[in-house]
Amino acid sequence: MRIFKRLVDIKNWQRSTKTVAIIIMAILALVVVLSVINVSEQDMLNHASDSVNQIIEKEKTSSRKSLTITYNNLGVVSYISFTTSGASAVKESYVGFAGSIYGADEGTGKFVGQMVNYTYRMLGSGENLLHGVKLTLLLTTLSMLIGALMSVFLALGKISENKLISKISSAYIFFFRGTPLLIQMFVIYFSVPGIFGFSWRSLFAAADPEAVYKGAFIAALIAFSLNSAAYCAEIVRAAIQSIDKGQNEASKALGMSYGQMMRTVIIPQSIRRMIPPLCNEFVMMIKDVSLVFAISLMDITTISKTIMTSEGNYLVFIPALLIYLVITAIFTFIFGKIEKRLSIYE
Amino acid sequence: MSDYQYILSTEHLYKSFGSLEVLKDINLSVKKGEVICIIGPSGAGKSTYLRSLNQLEKITSGKIFIKDELFLHREHNRTIHRVEPEAQKAMLLEMGMVFQRFNLFPHKTVLENVMLAQVLVRKKSKEAAEKLAKEIIERVGLSDKLDVYPSKLSGGQQQRVAIARALAMEPEIMLFDEPTSALDPELVGEVLSVMKGACETGVSPCSASPTRWALRARLPTA
Numbered sequence: 339m340r341i342f343k344r345l346v347d348i349k350n351w352q353r354s355t356k357t358v359a360i361i362i363m364a365i366l367a368l369v370v371v372l373s374v375i376n377v378s379e380q381d382m383l384n385h386a387s388d389s390v391n392q393i394i395e396k397e398k399t400s401s402r403k404s405l406t407i408t409y410n411n412l413g414v415v416s417y418i419s420f421t422t423s424g425a426s427a428v429k430e431s432y433v434g435f436a437g438s439i440y441g442a443d444e445g446t447g448k449f450v451g452q453m454v455n456y457t458y459r460m461l462g463s464g465e466n467l468l469h470g471v472k473l474t475l476l477l478t479t480l481s482m483l484i485g486a487l488m489s490v491f492l493a494l495g496k497i498s499e500n501k502l503i504s505k506i507s508s509a510y511i512f513f514f515r516g517t518p519l520l521i522q523m524f525v526i527y528f529s530v531p532g533i534f535g536f537s538w539r540s541l542f543a544a545a546d547p548e549a550v551y552k553g554a555f556i557a558a559l560i561a562f563s564l565n566s567a568a569y570c571a572e573i574v575r576a577a578i579q580s581i582d583k584g585q586n587e588a589s590k591a592l593g594m595s596y597g598q599m600m601r602t603v604i605i606p607q608s609i610r611r612m613i614p615p616l617c618n619e620f621v622m623m624i625k626d627v628s629l630v631f632a633i634s635l636m637d638i639t640t641i642s643k644t645i646m647t648s649e650g651n652y653l654v655f656i657p658a659l660l661i662y663l664v665i666t667a668i669f670t671f672i673f674g675k676i677e678k679r680l681s682i683y684e
Numbered sequence: 685m686s687d688y689q690y691i692l693s694t695e696h697l698y699k700s701f702g703s704l705e706v707l708k709d710i711n712l713s714v715k716k717g718e719v720i721c722i723i724g725p726s727g728a729g730k731s732t733y734l735r736s737l738n739q740l741e742k743i744t745s746g747k748i749f750i751k752d753e754l755f756l757h758r759e760h761n762r763t764i765h766r767v768e769p770e771a772q773k774a775m776l777l778e779m780g781m782v783f784q785r786f787n788l789f790p791h792k793t794v795l796e797n798v799m800l801a802q803v804l805v806r807k808k809s810k811e812a813a814e815k816l817a818k819e820i821i822e823r824v825g826l827s828d829k830l831d832v833y834p835s836k837l838s839g840g841q842q843q844r845v846a847i848a849r850a851l852a853m854e855p856e857i858m859l860f861d862e863p864t865s866a867l868d869p870e871l872v873g874e875v876l877s878v879m880k881g882a883c884e885t886g887v888s889p890c891s892a893s894p895t896r897w898a899l900r901a902r903l904p905t906a
Contacts, residue, residue: 588787592801593777606791
């Protein structure tokens, strides 16, 4: 479509975009350099103190392992910790940055080490798609796509002249905007399976260790899609009705049917007006997705809360806030550019 | 098509908006090829009358005949008789309208504006629609603006495109609703000459004789 071609036409990007692009490239270059010169995993392993190395040697032959080695690599900075449980509990951690290794057992080192470890876990690194930031983005994107698609039909239904269709669409929108998203999610996750006698988990193979998460993901996806469809429907409806009535009259005078008019005249013009509020809805949904902590999906929020309860570290929410801020900033920037590009139209 | 006396006529046409009666007992008969001007002060009901003809407004009472066939008969806001939807569509296609505010499709080029309804409604092929569109656009003097968007045209040019768009549907009746009231005096002339040309020469490239008449409503210019 013409709209997409215009978006990708780099030559027409304004100077401000070029400036931002250069800054981003500079930051990326710095990140790459820091990652390349950072210590390797092997170096971090070798840096362990003698007592830890003794334990490692001993455990190579024994069947019972009491030593846990956690290694988190965030590219620019990395973290490693050696922990044993039992009578002689040992804990050593180190932070690797810009080619040097620093102790992370106390003071600033400990703080940095913890932040690296929490950020790593909240990003969902080292786990499958349904963890951390990956889960947040996946759930938001899919829910918005499905919800936006449904909302077009809901909006057309609400303004339809058919009284029945109009009433049903209005009722749907009224219900999903009038009840809390959290309760909607609970109903779909708990009540629906209970009433109909199945469980979300059972939709997946019994042996699958991720089955609980996959089941909860499906339930969450359904809840968020249904919910966003209602909010987006009002956005779409407002955009359609904001088109000058003269367009309707001209189409009628030319003999076009309602369907032809909508398809070729009204909806193409209203898409431009829908984009800003729909993008806003997307950015809002990123935060709404944090509600999945209530159905045990491992979102950023769930992970940070888990860390809070298991390690008692109340500072874990700071990286959580920062991660959300960065995600929101990136998407707000992208959508702002999309808006600017589409306004060249008229 | 059988012979008819009047291409369009209304009998005892009344139109009220709620309690405000705008059109009272309008009787008009128009022969093929006639040009009718409706003039009057603001609010007299000129636009309302035109819009009642092509069903943009629903009349309160009265009869509308197209080519001597009863198109619509209403009394006291209730429909007494109306032709079948198929026939209704065909009869409405005989009427083209040009609006005071042009109402061009801003997201389509000049050529696309003139082609769109031909393809969708007249079910023509793209080639045939494009051919006729280009001919009419040339006749209104805008051949160099085929791929331009309406927002880049002057008011006079936009109205000429609107006329071309309506003429491309080859209607037998053209309704012009205050076509020049939104234009600067300098631009009025070019639009009026295009309208005159449309009336005199007939747009259909196959026929040489005029096949349409025009109904115009505009304020008398000083």
